[in-house]
Amino acid sequence: KQEVTQIPAALSVPEGENLVLNCSFTDSAIYNLQWFRQDPGKGLTSLLLIQSSQREQTSGRLNASLDKSSGRSTLYIAASQPGDSATYLCSGAGSYQLTFGKGTKLSVIP
Amino acid sequence: SQTIHQWPATLVQPVGSPLSLECTVEGTSNPNLYWYRQAAGRGLQLLFYSVGIGQISSEVPQNLSASRPQDRQFILSSKKLLLSDSGFYLCAWSVFGYNEQFFGPGTRLTVL
Numbered sequence: 001k002q003e004v005t006q007i008p009a010a011l012s013v014p015e016g017e018n019l020v021l022n023c024s025f026t027d028s029a030i031y032n033l034q035w036f037r038q039d040p041g042k043g044l045t046s047l048l049l050i051q052s053s054q055r056e057q058t059s060g061r062l063n064a065s066l067d068k069s070s071g072r073s074t075l076y077i078a079a080s081q082p083g084d085s086a087t088y089l090c091s092g093a094g095s096y097q098l099t100f101g102k103g104t105k106l107s108v109i110p
Numbered sequence: 111s112q113t114i115h116q117w118p119a120t121l122v123q124p125v126g127s128p129l130s131l132e133c134t135v136e137g138t139s140n141p142n143l144y145w146y147r148q149a150a151g152r153g154l155q156l157l158f159y160s161v162g163i164g165q166i167s168s169e170v171p172q173n174l175s176a177s178r179p180q181d182r183q184f185i186l187s188s189k190k191l192l193l194s195d196s197g198f199y200l201c202a203w204s205v206f207g208y209n210e211q212f213f214g215p216g217t218r219l220t221v222l
Contacts, residue, residue, distance in 0.1 A: 004153075031209050043116075043200055044154075044213040089154070093209040096142065096161075097169065100154040 002027045002092050006101035013080055014109050021075040021104045023090035028068045030092040035064050035075050038087045038103070047088075048075070080108045112137035114214040116201050122220045129174075129188040131217050133201030136182065141203040143184040144211065145176055149197040160184060161206065196221045 003026045013019050023033070032051045036044040048057045048064040050073070056065040063076040073090055087105045091098035113136045123129065135141050145157040156169045158176035166176050173192060177185045184201060201214040 034210060036213075041198075041216075041218070043215045044202075046210065046212060049210045091154075091211075096159050096167070096209070097144075097156045098154075098209070098211060102153045 002030070002094060002099040004090060004092050004099050004101040006088075006090060006104050008104060009102065010105040010107075012107040012109060015080060015082060017080050017108075018076070018078050019080055019106070021077070021088050021090075021106070023073040023075070023101055025071050025073075025092040025099075027092070028071055030068070030094065032093045033064075033066050033073045034091045034093065034098065035062075035073075036089040036091065038089060044089065077106075080106075082108045082110050084108050112203070112212065114201060114203055114212060116199075116214040116217050118217060119215065120218045120220075122222060123191055124222055125193055126190045129186070129191050129195070129219070131186040131199055131201075131219075133184040133186075133214055134182055135203045138182070138203070138205070140181060140206050142206055143178060144202040144204075145184065145186050146200045146202065146213075147197045148200060148216075154200065158186070191221045193221050195219065 005024045007022045034049045035047045038044050050057050050066040061078040066073045085108050087103040089103045091100045115134050144159045146154045148154045160178045174188050199217045202211045204211045
């Protein structure tokens with residue numbers, strides 16, 4: 001059974017800092033790894049999807065990497081902004097279902 | 111473009127009452143559909159998924175059920191709510207055979 005762990009559970013950084021969020025998974029036989037953002041009381045917004053055959057994906061200030069052999073993914077956020085404050089979730093995809101970590105709550109301080 | 115709707119946005123129900131949450135997707139056909147629950151302090155848990163009309167797979171045994179009466183409509187139901195059913199319910203869709211999932215705005219359910 002897939003288990004996904006996200007460290008740290010919470011992170012507070014000053015505006016402008018670069019930061020890395022970590023995600024680890026136990027079963028390397030994933031179809032893809034997806035990173036989401038969740039604002040309080042809202043649904044999930046898909047940020048990046050990395051297929052199992054890929055190593056990384058980039059969108060704007062976001063870069064996500066995937067290392068299946070070590071069971072790890074990272075989300076790198078460059079030049080953080082207060083608007084980046086949210087909970088970030090990673091998920092590993094099986095044939096139909098996603099297994100989610102509990103998320104990292106990010107606070108970017110102006 | 112594709113859009114996913116959920117209603118109601120919030121719901122407060124007494125223990126033992128019935129439940130019906132609705133999810134609809136626009137702009138795509140034959141999507142895979144999913145119901146998740148997010149409880150306080152816990153991660154998202156997949157409850158049901160559907161690959162077609164009338165086809166429902168349950169991931170977690172409980173007093174909830176799901177139905178898919180139309181291609182782009184997914185309904186989550188209960189005959190008698192429990193306190194433990196409180197949570198944030200999210201509907202999601204993906205293109206059939208592909209697993210990038212897109213989520214709706216969610217329904218906040220409080221059972222008193």
